[in-house]
Amino acid sequence: MIAVKESTLIAPYGGTLVDLMVPAASIAGLSHYANRLPSVRLSDRSVCDLELLATGAFSPLDQFMGQADHQSVLDTMRLANGYVFPIPITLPIDDEVDVEVGEEIALRDPQNDLLAIMKVEEIYAWDLAEVAQKAFGTLDLRHPLVAEMHRWGKRNIAGPLQVLKLPAHYDFKDIRLTPAETRTRLETYGHENVIAFQTRNPMHRVHEELTKRAIEEKDGVLLLHPVVGLTKPGDVDYFTRVRTYKALAANYYDPDRVLLSLLPLAMRMGGPREALWHAIIRRNYGANHLIVGRDHAGPGNDSEGKPFYGPYDAQELVEQFSQEIGVGVVPFQMLVYLPEEERYEEITKVTPEVKTANISGTQVREEYLHKGQLLPAWFTRQPVAEILGETYPPRHRQGVCIWLTGLHNAGKSTTAAVLTTLLQEHGRNVTLLDGDVVRTHFSEGLGYSKEDRDDHVRRIGYVASEIVRHGGLTICAAVSPYRATRNDVRSNFDQGHYVEVFVDAPLEICEQRDTKGLYERARKGEIKGFTGIDDPYEAPRHPELHIETAQTSVEENAHAILDYLIRQGFVKTH
DSSP: OOOOOOOOOOOTTTSSOOOOBOOHHHHHHHHHHHTTSOEEEOOHHHHHHHHHHHHTTTTTOOSSOOHHHHHHHHHHSBOTTSOBOOSOOOEEEOTTOOOOTTOEEEEEOTTOOEEEEEEOOEEEEOOHHHHHHHHHSOOOTTSHHHHHHTTSOSEEEEOOEEEOOOOOOOSSGGGOOOHHHHHHHHHTTOOSEEEEEEESSOOOHHHHHHHHHHHHHHTEEEEEEEBOSBOSTTSOOHHHHHHHHHHHHHHSSOGGGEEEOOBOOBOOOOHHHHHHHHHHHHHHTTOSEEEEOTTTTOOOBOTTSOBSSOTTHHHHHHHHHHHHHTOEEEEOOOEEEETTTTEEEEGGGOOTTSOOBOOOHHHIIIIIGGGTOOOOTTTSOHHHHHHHHHHOOOGGGSOEEEEEEOSTTSSHHHHHHHHHHHHHHTTOOEEEEEHHHHHHHHOTTOOSSHHHHHHHHHHHHHHHHHHHHTTOEEEEEOOOOOHHHHHHHHTTSOTTSEEEEEEEOOHHHHHHTOTTOHHHHHHTTSSSSOBTTTBOOOOOSSOSEEEETTTSOHHHHHHHHHHHHHHTTSSOOO
């Protein structure tokens, strides 16, 4: 084993940054050594976490959390040593992965490229419900991370890291700056205050106005720091977003007052805790202020239609720890446009008789982007509007997934067949993914255990999401009996581009329709784990559509789905 330097004690929140990178002279020898070690393949999320651990962005954390740190973070928002850290950063492994305490393992990315060596010091179980409730305040499967956690391995591993190389990035290399590089660059601006702006969305004029006011108020420089790792499923892709940020930074900001740098962060959409985490990360990048938005890092609404977090919870939590972590809060003020004066103003300073203009996020999507209309100049700079327009064709040319779920013989396949014909009549090409048919193509080898059925459903969901991402319309007809898995699939799609249809029929009707005799064989015990007999079907609680095939014809049900798609703009009527 080749000796490498050990990381020094990390000063918290922007002090001496962790250095987990192996010296260049040792990399070749260590790589040769690592190739003989057992390997663990990291998820995309864990790759992002590893990169930010390696560069010091998560300082004072210098490895995936062991059990003591993990429990302390859940209970107190602090590491075991007392430093504030609100989000659990763990490395879960699947049950079939054979790892022992004391051994060294190679950590590889999804493409099997070697990234790091870990000496495993801990292997411990974690409880999904505890993590979801304590860290994110909910067990609701509409929370994207809660849904995702259901497919994580149920053991975490932890131990010292030796990072051989950072994940490869071939895009926007000139603005992918590490914390140390960012701080060095910021020092050249000559301003004591650095205001970080967290964003995972395109920036409109109101964001531009807000950030410029913050620059002026604090007499500082703006660290425009968009997330380009994992964000909320359905967000505008980061390639499009970064093009808009570059256009804004180059043309509409004082070049001596803005630094655009990308952050390869895997967001958790954790609301207040995530906002505090963002503040710590930005301190490590050299900022001493953070603009904290309304419902900062919130995932939207839960399954009851209510916001997961309060609109100002994030601002209040960061304020609570502001002095300790050294990051001041710049509240995101609600601004409105005054068309008669051609300027923005805080809504609290506008009297009722003054004419105002505003465009909601829903209007941006529904009335402009989805219809192929450019956003008005008062709302969005023209270069940004043009870039967004290139990415978003009119709604009737955008992709959508219709997911039919229900018991065997409830009527999914027959409804799908009729709906396919109706959609083709209206000029939309359709890809039909029938669960029984596609099992022979890309689920060969999978059985009918819960795990195998979940894998089968996720595979259908992945293929469907790729079709939709490229503008296609797909109908998926699969029993998909478990809510958690269906919500996991939903998270692959933009909001509104996944239409869950509960194809509902009483069990006795499904048995009467069963020409293959599967229900009869299941009742005799010849088939084990059959949905509806000795394995549960978890009916959707909040589907977009609920059709009852025992009471209405297949044609009526297909038309009901078609009418919904027309109302949503995915199908043109003429």
